[in-house]
Structure formats: structure tokens, C-alpha cells
Amino acid sequence: MMMEIKPLMEAQSLSMQYGKREIVKGIDICIERNEIIAMIGPNGAGKTTTLEMLIGLRKPDTGTVYYWDQAYKKKIGVQLQAVPFFPGLSAMENLKLFASFYKLTLTSAEAISCLTRCGIADAAHVEAAKLSGGQQKRLAIAVALIHDPELIFLDEPTAALDPRSRQEIHTLISTLSGSGKTIVFTSHDMDEVAQLATRVILIDAGQVIAQGHPAELCAQHEVDSLTNLYVKLTKGEQYE
Ligand SMILES: Nc1ncnc2c1ncn2[C@@H]1O[C@H](COP(=O)(O)OP(=O)(O)OP(=O)(O)O)[C@@H](O)[C@H]1O
Numbered sequence: 001m002m003m004e005i006k007p008l009m010e011a012q013s014l015s016m017q018y019g020k021r022e023i024v025k026g027i028d029i030c031i032e033r034n035e036i037i038a039m040i041g042p043n044g045a046g047k048t049t050t051l052e053m054l055i056g057l058r059k060p061d062t063g064t065v066y067y068w069d070q071a072y073k074k075k076i077g078v079q080l081q082a083v084p085f086f087p088g089l090s091a092m093e094n095l096k097l098f099a100s101f102y103k104l105t106l107t108s109a110e111a112i113s114c115l116t117r118c119g120i121a122d123a124a125h126v127e128a129a130k131l132s133g134g135q136q137k138r139l140a141i142a143v144a145l146i147h148d149p150e151l152i153f154l155d156e157p158t159a160a161l162d163p164r165s166r167q168e169i170h171t172l173i174s175t176l177s178g179s180g181k182t183i184v185f186t187s188h189d190m191d192e193v194a195q196l197a198t199r200v201i202l203i204d205a206g207q208v209i210a211q212g213h214p215a216e217l218c219a220q221h222e223v224d225s226l227t228n229l230y231v232k233l234t235k236g237e238q239y240e
Pocket of ligand 1: 018023042043044046048049050
């Protein structure tokens with residue numbers, strides 16, 4: 001008998017309203033194992049809101065999310081744009097504290113190793129709140145990875161990073177994917193999306209307007225780059 005292979009995660013008909021404004025309008029998203037999915041779209045299109053519904057941080061007004069495992073919360077790692085670090089604690093202390101939420105006791109060597117792979121080991125003993133924006137971003141990614149999650153959500157992981165740090169995060173994403181992890185990230189950098197993503201989901205005005213492999217999507221819409229695809233398909237309206 002053939003075993004049915006279920007997706008890692010499947011969201012159906014997600015909708016979300018803030019006041020009278022409908023921000024997300026019936027989005028379906030299916031995430032398969034080992035994909036690197038890039039959610040792209042204009043500022044205010046609803047990417048973060050969708051992501052927050054996928055991870056269970058916001059309850060959708062309508063729609064359902066299926067997870068592959070009942071204990072999914074322990075198996076999902078999340079880096080959001082707003083970074084909530086504990087004041088007065090260093091980068092390493094923050095990391096150890098977040099690890100304890102998963103009932104993990106990190107040795108200093110393990111914490112350093114995690115900080116190293118995110119490129120901020122040199123700031124291990126600096127108070128997290130005093131780190132630069134880019135360093136805080138990298139610490140947030142380190143926190144997201146601390147419990148070795150199967151599915152990783154990164155909300156603009158390279159925004160505000162300098163080119164070298166950006167490249168290091170690209171390498172980290174590729175390495176994580178190479179070790180079997182599934183990654184969903186948002187980005188406004190179409191070059192990095194083209195380079196990393198196995199699937200792009202283009203969201204505009206709260207709806208998925210296109211999705212597919214970056215090169216196939218470009219071919220299908222007869223454009224030579226993701227930037228041109230983006231310009232061709234999005235309306236260019238301001239939603240904020
Ligand atoms: N808590 C909230 N209350 C009211 N409106 C909100 C709230 N959070 C987000 N919004 C609005 O919902 C819309 C979608 O926001 P969201 O952050 O999901 O967009 P985004 O696609 O992630 O944008 P960006 O690319 O700028 O990060 C925006 O217009 C935003 O102002």
C-alpha cells in the first residue's frame with residue numbers, strides 16, 4: 001500500500017481583519033519538507049500577519065492550519081522583525097534563557113557555537129539591547145535555531161545587515177536546508193530570493209497572486225528577473 005506523504009504544514013483560507021480592514025484575504029499555503037520558501041510582496045501586503053498566523057501567534061478570523069506534529073511548537077523556530085530580548089542580559093545569557101524555555105541547558109561552549117554559526121560570537125558578552133541592529137538580528141536568528149527546529153520561519157533575516165553578514169546568513173540558510181530543515185523567509189531582496197528559494201510565494205493586498213520556483217515563475221510570466229516579475233504582478237499600491 002502506498003503511504004500518503006503529507007505536507008509539513010498546510011494552511012487553508014486564512015483571513016485576518018484589523019478593525020474594518022481586511023489584511024489577509026483567504027490565503028492557502030502548503031509547506032513541504034525541505035523547501036526554502038520565500039514570501040515576497042509589497043510593504044503592508046500581509047506577509048508578517050500571514051507568518052504570524054502560520055506559527056500560531058495570531059488566531060486567524062477564518063481558516064485552519066494543519067501541522068505535521070502535535071508538538072509542533074517545540075519543532076518550529078521563529079525570528080520575527082521585532083526582537084524581544086531580556087534587558088540587562090548579554091547575548092549569551094539571552095540565548096541560554098531562551099534555551100531554558102525549551103527545557104534545554106546550554107553550556108557556554110554550546111552557546112558560543114550557536115552564536116558563531118550566526119556570526120556574533122564576538123558579541124557574546126555584550127548586553128543584547130546594546131547590540132547594533134544587524135547584530136540583534138543575528139542573535140534573533142541564533143535564538144530561533146537554539147532548539148534545533150525542523151521548520152524555521154525567518155521574517156526579513158537579512159534586512160539591515162551589511163553585505164558580508166547578509167552572505168553569511170545566506171550560507172547559514174543553505175546549510176540548514178542541506179541538513180534537512182524546512183525554511184520559510186520573507187525578503188525584499190529579489191537577488192537573495194532568486195538565489196535561495198526553491199519556491200516563491202508572492203503576496204499582494206492579502207492574497208497569494210503567484211507562486212512557484214523562481215526561474216519557472218519568471219519563464220511562465222515572460223520576465224527575466226524576479227524584480228521584473230514583482231513589478232509586473234504587483235499593483236504598486238500602498239497598504240500602510
Ligand atoms: N496590530 C495591528 N493592528 C492594526 N493594523 C496592523 C497590525 N499589524 C499589522 N497591521 C497592518 O496590517 C497590514 C499588513 O501588515 P504586515 O506586517 O503583515 O505586512 P508585511 O507584508 O509584512 O509588510 P512589510 O514588508 O512592510 O514587513 C499593514 O497595513 C499594517 O499596518
